Amino acid sequence: MESQNVTNNGTQSVQKSVRQTNLNHSRGASVFENQIKNNVSKGNFPIRVLPTVKTSYSSDSVNYRDPNVDYLLKKLFNFSNVMFDFGELEKIKFEELVDKLHKPVTRRRYLSGLRYPQIHSNKSWLQFQRNIHQTALYDPMETDIKNLLHDITKQRIVRTKLKSGGTQIKLLISFQNGGSALFKPMRFAREVETIPDHYYFSDYERHHAEIAAFHLDWVMGFYRVPPTAGRTINMTSEILNVAEKKLRRKFFKSPVGNLCFYGDCEYYCDAEHAICGKPDLIEGSFATFLPSLDEADRVSWLNPWRRSYSKYKKASWETNSDYCEGVKQEAIYKNNRRLVELIDMHIFDFLIGNMDRHHYQTYSEFGNNTFYVHYDNGRGFGKTKHDELSILAPLYQCCQLSYETFLKLVKLYTGPRRLSDIMRRSLAKDSLNPILTESHLFALDRRVIKILKEVNKCIRKGNHIRDVIIHKHFE
Numbered sequence: 001m002e003s004q005n006v007t008n009n010g011t012q013s014v015q016k017s018v019r020q021t022n023l024n025h026s027r028g029a030s031v032f033e034n035q036i037k038n039n040v041s042k043g044n045f046p047i048r049v050l051p052t053v054k055t056s057y058s059s060d061s062v063n064y065r066d067p068n069v070d071y072l073l074k075k076l077f078n079f080s081n082v083m084f085d086f087g088e089l090e091k092i093k094f095e096e097l098v099d100k101l102h103k104p105v106t107r108r109r110y111l112s113g114l115r116y117p118q119i120h121s122n123k124s125w126l127q128f129q130r131n132i133h134q135t136a137l138y139d140p141m142e143t144d145i146k147n148l149l150h151d152i153t154k155q156r157i158v159r160t161k162l163k164s165g166g167t168q169i170k171l172l173i174s175f176q177n178g179g180s181a182l183f184k185p186m187r188f189a190r191e192v193e194t195i196p197d198h199y200y201f202s203d204y205e206r207h208h209a210e211i212a213a214f215h216l217d218w219v220m221g222f223y224r225v226p227p228t229a230g231r232t233i234n235m236t237s238e239i240l241n242v243a244e245k246k247l248r249r250k251f252f253k254s255p256v257g258n259l260c261f262y263g264d265c266e267y268y269c270d271a272e273h274a275i276c277g278k279p280d281l282i283e284g285s286f287a288t289f290l291p292s293l294d295e296a297d298r299v300s301w302l303n304p305w306r307r308s309y310s311k312y313k314k315a316s317w318e319t320n321s322d323y324c325e326g327v328k329q330e331a332i333y334k335n336n337r338r339l340v341e342l343i344d345m346h347i348f349d350f351l352i353g354n355m356d357r358h359h360y361q362t363y364s365e366f367g368n369n370t371f372y373v374h375y376d377n378g379r380g381f382g383k384t385k386h387d388e389l390s391i392l393a394p395l396y397q398c399c400q401l402s403y404e405t406f407l408k409l410v411k412l413y414t415g416p417r418r419l420s421d422i423m424r425r426s427l428a429k430d431s432l433n434p435i436l437t438e439s440h441l442f443a444l445d446r447r448v449i450k451i452l453k454e455v456n457k458c459i460r461k462g463n464h465i466r467d468v469i470i471h472k473h474f475e
């Protein structure tokens with residue numbers, strides 16, 4: 001049953017039968033803090049002032065130091081050299097930091113609808129579905145996810161269907177081992193950027209953005225994007241020959257002999273916007289399918305900071321500087337974790353440049369203290385030279401972010417490895433590598449600095465450090 005909650009400041013949550021549950025475990029308020037307590041570095045502010053690093057790509061050069069951020073770090077260190085032990089942070093690798101901050105909770109809650117007998121339990125997609133738990137969509141256990149990604153790229157495709165819902169073309173792909181994935185085909189080369197006169201809501205989706213977003217989510221330790229891999233497929237044998245009738249009818253040969261198909265959706269789904277292979281090979285992104293809603297119901301929440309989806313109107317958060325105060329009054333966002341999760345989501349979207357986060361989802365049975373699922377990242381990575389600061393509105397309007405995310409960003413700022421390096425290495429695992437152009441990778445570094453500058457502004461405005469950089473709580 002669907003019910004609609006319209007809240008006092010106009011944000012609306014579409015809710016599908018949420019079962020409220022008592023959450024029976026808690027996470028230490030300061031995992032990292034406890035771990036470093038015994039290792040307090042004393043004395044001066046420990047971050048070395050590095051010389052400006054210029055990359056060999058002149059047009060993308062990133063100045064990796066910013067006086068505002070340096071000021072912020074100094075201020076935080078002086079405030080608490082335990083909470084902000086940047087000397088310790090410098091010693092560990094980014095991946096180690098992410099691991100430490102993501103210590104699994106001792107008592108886990110899994111999806112009850114997937115607890116059927118252990119049949120087929122060796123199958124990677126089923127294991128993935130079973131391992132979805134209250135705090136994350138998956139565990140960063142390399143082998144599990146590696147097996148899943150391997151299967152997505154190697155399993156035989158036995159059935160293809162047009163996926164209804166959503167605005168742009170996509171297919172539902174079924175694999176021989178019973179798993180399924182959402183396929184978004186390649187339309188443009190990696191270098192092609194968003195058409196400048198297109199609004200975010202008419203931007204074409206990019207298969208490489210879906211893949212890169214999964215990797216970014218993974219390396220940042222958010223674990224909310226369904227595992228996604230790239231794959232080149234033969235449109236004749238792997239789509240057309242196993243297609244349902246409705247999809248089969250959408251295939252044709254182009255004048256130069258390439259095999260093309262189009263979809264059944266709102267945008268770009270006519271024969272003039274067909275997807276064409278070369279002559280019948282095509283790349284695409286394959287996102288692991290989540291358990292069906294019958295097995296595990298999801299609540300779809302309207303993002304309070306969604307855009308207006310109109311050329312003429314602004315959203316209320318764009319005109320009301322007190323907007324966050326209204327959101328904080330809403331029952332679900334009174335819970336500190338939900339708001340901080342939302343701000344994490346926007347930090348992620350700012351990094352990828354995605355303005356199209358109209359909804360996010362949660363698993364109903366996990367109640368309100370849970371992670372957000374973010375599929376649909378195809379409109380990210382559209383512009384290399386532009387950083388859309390307004391995506392950070394929840395951060396600069398609420399002046400809050402999670403301590404964990406903040407530490408990760410500081411680590412990426414101080415280096416020595418930058419987000420571009422970490423992403424480049426992660427993306428190299430995908431069979432369609434290179435996934436992102438160097439310009440997109442450098443944009444990530446630039447955006448890390450911009451996020452930290454917003455945090456600095458929040459503190460300079462007079463907000464207390466402890467009110468700005470806060471721990472996520474499980475109730």
Ligand SMILES: Nc1ncnc2c1ncn2[C@@H]1O[C@H](COP(=O)(O)OP(=O)(O)OP(=O)(O)O)[C@@H](O)[C@H]1O
Nearest residue numbers: 163165166167168182226287288289290375376377
């Ligand atoms: N990994 C997934 N597992 C299960 N269902 C999914 C997955 N990814 C997407 N979907 C479903 O497919 C629908 C369309 O996917 P997606 O949102 O990526 O496409 P879209 O065309 O951008 O949609 P929209 O216009 O709603 O933003 C989603 O609303 C969701 O119901």
Ligand SMILES: [Mn+2]
Nearest residue numbers: 166167356376
């Ligand atoms: Mn979309």
